[in-house]
Amino acid sequence: MSHASARVPMPxxxxxxxxxxxxxxxxELKKTLARMAAERIEIPLIIGGQPLHTGKLAEVRMxxxxxxxxxxxxxxxxxQLQAAIEAALAAKPAWEALDxxxxxxxFLRAADLLATRYRPILNASTMLGxxxxxxxxxxxxxxxxxxxxxxxxxxxxxLLAEQPNSAALTWNQLDYRALDGFxxxxxxxxxxxxxxxxxxxxxxxxxxxxxxxxxSAMFSNWYFVELLREAGxxxxxxxxxxxxxxxxTAQVLSHPDLxxxxxxxxxxxxxxxxxxxxxxxxxxxxYPRLVGETGGKDFIFAHASAGEELEALAVAMVRGAFxxxxxxxxxxxxxxxxxxxxxxLRERVVAxxxxxxxxxxxxxxxxxGAVIHEAAFKKISGYLEYAKNxxxxxxxxxxxxxxxxxxxxxxxVIQSEDPKNRLMCEEIFGPVIxxxxxxxxxxxxxxxxxxxxxxxxxxGSIFARERSAIATASQLLRHAAGNFYINDKPTGAVVxxxxxxxxxxxxxxxxxxxxxxxxxxxxxxxIKENFVPPTAVGYPFQGAE
Ligand code: NAD
Numbered sequence: 001m002s003h004a005s006a007r008v009p010m011p012x013x014x015x016x017x018x019x020x021x022x023x024x025x026x027x028e029l030k031k032t033l034a035r036m037a038a039e040r041i042e043i044p045l046i047i048g049g050q051p052l053h054t055g056k057l058a059e060v061r062m063x064x065x066x067x068x069x070x071x072x073x074x075x076x077x078x079x080q081l082q083a084a085i086e087a088a089l090a091a092k093p094a095w096e097a098l099d100x101x102x103x104x105x106x107f108l109r110a111a112d113l114l115a116t117r118y119r120p121i122l123n124a125s126t127m128l129g130x131x132x133x134x135x136x137x138x139x140x141x142x143x144x145x146x147x148x149x150x151x152x153x154x155x156x157x158x159l160l161a162e163q164p165n166s167a168a169l170t171w172n173q174l175d176y177r178a179l180d181g182f183x184x185x186x187x188x189x190x191x192x193x194x195x196x197x198x199x200x201x202x203x204x205x206x207x208x209x210x211x212x213x214x215x216s217a218m219f220s221n222w223y224f225v226e227l228l229r230e231a232g233x234x235x236x237x238x239x240x241x242x243x244x245x246x247x248x249t250a251q252v253l254s255h256p257d258l259x260x261x262x263x264x265x266x267x268x269x270x271x272x273x274x275x276x277x278x279x280x281x282x283x284x285x286x287y288p289r290l291v292g293e294t295g296g297k298d299f300i301f302a303h304a305s306a307g308e309e310l311e312a313l314a315v316a317m318v319r320g321a322f323x324x325x326x327x328x329x330x331x332x333x334x335x336x337x338x339x340x341x342x343x344x345l346r347e348r349v350v351a352x353x354x355x356x357x358x359x360x361x362x363x364x365x366x367x368x369g370a371v372i373h374e375a376a377f378k379k380i381s382g383y384l385e386y387a388k389n390x391x392x393x394x395x396x397x398x399x400x401x402x403x404x405x406x407x408x409x410x411x412x413v414i415q416s417e418d419p420k421n422r423l424m425c426e427e428i429f430g431p432v433i434x435x436x437x438x439x440x441x442x443x444x445x446x447x448x449x450x451x452x453x454x455x456x457x458x459x460g461s462i463f464a465r466e467r468s469a470i471a472t473a474s475q476l477l478r479h480a481a482g483n484f485y486i487n488d489k490p491t492g493a494v495v496x497x498x499x500x501x502x503x504x505x506x507x508x509x510x511x512x513x514x515x516x517x518x519x520x521x522x523x524x525x526x527i528k529e530n531f532v533p534p535t536a537v538g539y540p541f542q543g544a545e
Contacts, residue, residue: 049235
């Protein structure tokens, strides 16, 4: 046992490796890609530290080559879900009682394992299973997840240090307890880092977790669970249960010991979770904490003074809208451009889009892979069909979809006369950006429209040189984005630099990658100790008149 006042290492953002030809990281990654593409693994459930095989199997396929099976995974049914919740509850007393420095050490070791031996494993599995290019995998599955693990430890240390004042003769303390019950983490397909963060941030604060990954990210998520085991995470702290999302969620949410939900995904699913929790309220032993980061209709807004910055604006639109096939929650999918800038900008955006290569992510020359699965492919194709026929709508480049070998959708730029066309308002979650061209003089009115025309409020950018135009946009769009960018694309938030999350229909805005998120996973107890308690009942004011 140690009595030192330990300090966790000061975190710094993990450097992004380049994977240039001839680099050692490229050689190692290529080897891992080839091995993983050739083998076919079987993924069990992990309950109380034990692998469990139900025999009810589903497959993981490569989105860019959907004939190729990477893995099959066992799916949970009701008895295993019950067992996973029981395992989480059984592991909780010891885990919560463990000294913070011991818990922290496990996650710091996990970060270092990921920065070294597991880096090619998490990157390759994210590339093959979620169709990310090497750069998109590196900034997600390696760097962002390493940052979450290291920075959360430092944020937690800061939080624990937050203590109340004490009056004379007393000592007040805040004890940061885990929530009552267990936490349910349900994670999206599009970021391996989010799949890693959602179960680990509550666990760091002493909670135990039932973790339900997205079936479409099962491959990389499995390797992360393996990594946690290797880092020394005790059995039962994070229990892996994959399978039918609606069935699993319904059963977990009906348990009386549900203490919290850590969710990232679509708005509709989170609303259904909120509704179910409300309906189950009478069953619970506590009020479950609900944290959900959800959909977006992120924007790039240009002012006429951005004319000098036209190339930066064009690059922001193309990188923002098309990296990872537009499947980032932060990807801009609508743009408001002043008429004076449009002819030149349009030419640049169309030309740059034309240079993007799309294909198998194992070929490092490609800028884009495929969209995640057939349902996404069909949904996005539906929007493209609509765009081909709708009045006042023109496809400027792209517009084609080809699902024969992989779920490929061309990067597509659309122009819409009507700023309230569904292409300008609905989340498409694919490589599609729609532009509305507004009269230069209607700057403020168009800002108001941008604020009001969607239910979302996740990310957005203003491009302008004139400072007063930036100030106006910042004010009028204050509630339109939880992450607001000036002269930059609205994607690429970095842990510790731009804590992430939006409000309105985009989520509870609990800012992943900051101490604000960790606050949600602790239920503080105040302890007042009186060193010299009073020994008389009466007060001085009762003395003789
Ligand atoms: P999704 O809603 O389909 O899935 C998210 C999770 O919910 C998965 O674990 C999934 O298996 C589960 N799920 C799916 N259907 C369910 C149901 N009927 N009942 C219960 N659970 C269910 O989302 P996705 O396609 O994985 O991810 C894309 C969405 O996530 C987009 O809307 C995107 O904007 C959003 N997202 C938001 C953020 C953010 O920080 N705001 C970050 C990443 C993704």
